[in-house]
Amino acid sequence: QSVLTQPPSASGTPGQRVTISCSGSSSNIGSNTVNWYQQLPGTAPKLLIYSNNQWPSGVPDRFSGSKSGTSASLAISGLQSEDEADYYCAAWDDSLNGWVFGGGTKVTVL
């Protein structure tokens, strides 16, 4: 059971917009920034969004993040076949004194 809650799956057709939610609590998302990771099959997680809505170098702006209260979301606009992957949210938890993660959302491009 992951500390942060994500839907297990999401899907869309090429070109569509897909949104993934991430729900936490006051000790994690409510008081710290949220990061999002993309994990392609058999590979390491790749940082996609940091500090709620910032892009690391090289990440296309089709990916965007937002946060409100104890929830966050990742949006993928102009969905492409190469976006098929697992997406995870993460945040520091002040009570657990460590990083906590969502269970991951598998995005399928139909």
Add this chain to the structure above:
Amino acid sequence: EVQLVQSGAEVKKPGESLRISCKGSGYTFTKYWIGWARQMPGRGMEWMGIIYPSDPDTRYSPSFQGQVTISADKSISTAYLQWSSLKASDTGMYYCARLDYGGDSLDYWGQGTLVTVSS
């Protein structure tokens, strides 16, 4: 280019010891914290602990305190995760990751080390 390269997959028996490694390159190894996380099917990612190779200040998740040892050898830019007596429940994929300079994100990850513990 920042890289974290982990050691290869391991197959061990219960009760055996194990140390896996994570070698950093492309940045000043002693200036960044390195953390470890476990990923198990159906259980998502779990934070294990973190080390600052320069000191080395080491902090553990309560879930893993006493179960593993995190260490680092700054002379060879390598962090380690060690078990003294493996259990079947330690089976999983283990990742190292670098904490960015501001402490806001785990910005670079190793490729993962699969540990299988089975009699």
